[in-house]
Amino acid sequence: MRVAVVGGGPSGRAIERALVERGATATLVSRSTGFDVLRDDAVERLGGSDVIVEATGHATTSRTVATDFFTRSTRAVAAAARASGARHVLLSIVHCDLPEVQGYGYFAGKAAQERLAREVSEDLVIVRSTAWFEFARQSLDRFSIGPLALVTQMRMKPVALDAVAGVIADVATGRRAGTAVDLAGPEVLTLWEMTRRLPDRPAVTVPLPVPGRLGRALRDGALVPGDDAEVVGPTYAEWLRAGSG
Template structure:
């Protein structure tokens, strides 16, 4: 099966390509570095020739809501238009758990991404994933200021990016899913600050991790209430964060 991956050089994208090729599929790795621009549409027609499925694991590269929304909705429209012309029969889109509950910020942009994807002519399945185990390392670096790393308090049920890649590969190459949206998360709820602290200790990093909370953040109460946690029907995929950490 020929499967095109939009965002193939990202954290999930490059692992997805490996999983698909290990399963005997032909992949088309789409990224700007390979001459394919999903926003301008450059290279899309050629890349999608003969493709049966598109997997969208794109990252907007910004947390600004307006800019991210423009990126995601434009990309979704272009992928649908080019995919429909090429005869693509299915699109799988990676999203984030709970985005339909948010009205501000990057998560709201992802909600608009979902709607744009689900509204196009090519049949779409959305996989909403929990934050990745790798998210702890990203926040540790994003919040680092000298000897302190400021990490937001956040209830999550993290999952390994590799497991998300496997789930996406199954959705892309398997039978038609019964529902348009599914969820995937790890086995155990965690607190992001605790994850970052344990990661720093594992690495021997002397940075002091401090939890922060932005009182102006309109999403704060939703996150506290567990909006980023999975529902009862979610796919639960190991390893736990501690098991993943021990293996890194």
């Protein structure tokens, strides 16, 4: 089983590890390995794969930029998958398509990506995950100024990235069937609660309320999935105890 994983971020690396654990031949490709999904010939570079996992990302709050990036990435990956008869596994975000969160351009871009993938990919599995536990640290790094950190007011049902990567590897290697799955962790938590429990956090943390409809939706738990989402992985406390924070 040859699996190409497009995207060299935390998820790409975790998925690669999970695939290798399952005996698959995994190749991680991104700009740092010499493959730009927006510019290079994806059909040629990803050809010969049995499965292509798409885990690319581009940090932006602009709807235009996010939509352009994610749809171009998906168009290229889908073309490569069609050309080699490969399955396309897309990593996405639970509830990124809700109307009340479209004010966050990144979610609008992910929602556009999902819609396009359903149109152009012939053999598609969308694995949607809630925010990862790792998001608390990433968010701190992004919103820290010296000893001060701003913490976005949001309620989630976060999940360990390794657990998500395991499901993606199971999908890619045929251990799981289905065309879509939503994944979440075991508990509802606010980003504030997650941040306050991190080791080595900045001395002063200040809640950051996002204004308007989007902010209300984030605070009220619009990103918390319903009971149909599959619960995977450890609790946040277990994950922290294992030294992952």
